[in-house]
Amino acid sequence: MNFEELQKTWQAQPAGARVTIASEMLLREVRRNARNFKITIFWRDVREVGIAAVLTIFFAWHGWHHRQWTEGVLALACSGIAAFMLVDRGRQRRRRPVANEPLKACVVNSLQEVTHQIQLLRTVLWWYLLPIDLAVAIDVLVPLAPAWHNGWDVLIDTGFVLGICALTSWFLYWINQYAVRKELEPRRRELAALLAGLEGNPPPDAKP
């Protein structure tokens, strides 16, 4: 059987699958899905940016109320993170892959999106964890520093707070890197291989 015969058989095939579509239900479902998608995106933004914005307002108000400039540093760190997330989200939204693009363009955009996500998580220490850690360290160390000569208790308390802070940051950093290794890197390799297949090149990670 040559390919032309296969093609003829293929094109002569009946539906092959008997399909029953409840079109009213389908329309209801597509509308519900489109609405849910928008709601999900909205609440994700509110969660990520909103928390940082609320903390900014809280620390700014608390610092001003108690005349503590160190809390102003915390507010600054939180507002910096919120601004960074907003700018990044806005830039990425413009580059999001669209389903009606040619396959290659969609793959290129998906690859850029995943690569950007990987970069974001790999540098989470610099734009998220370190600013918060430094601000917390300043907020803890500056008010307690004059009392250090009073004894070990103050030093132990200071160390404990900073230790908890460092441990939390380490855990957050680890969990982000784990997500990169287990989820994003395999997806990036898969997309790169797909793109290579579309360009006629061997996949970048392929062994010779």
Place this chain on the structure above:
Amino acid sequence: MTAHEQESIFRRWLDEHLGLMLKVVRGCAASPPDQEDLFQEVCLALWSSLPAFRGEARETTWIYRVAFNTALAWQRGERRRRVGHETFLKFEVSPRVQPSHADALVEWEIVEHLYAAIRQLPPVDASLALMHLDGLSYQEMAEVLGISENYIGVKLNRLRKQLAEQLQGVAHEL
């Protein structure tokens, strides 16, 4: 585009291009539950893409693009399986011929094997095979995939041989 226009185009596409959508779905997903899931994803993506449709691309080109892009994302597991949704579709894969029509049964078996062979191909090759079997021109395939017609020619040459060889044994057995 008004909601009414969107709905009427969507209904028409479902009527006119259901076969095309089903072929992509069956070429990318093996089991009926997966096929149902992917088909629903394709429908959702198609609905969402409609406001951007200006008629500059052919309808079939547009639908192939949406269907392949959705199927590839679905295969990568980027779209989570939707739970708690209403099932608006039921698949029942079986030959719609009388048992006495032996030729039709053989053809149905060949087509089933062809689907199985396509599902084993890398995603880009599977997309090309599905479009080529459907008789799309090189230009149309290039518009769907965004690659050159020359490269499509090179790939199809190999694919045609590969599929014919794979199905050779099956045709003899049947």
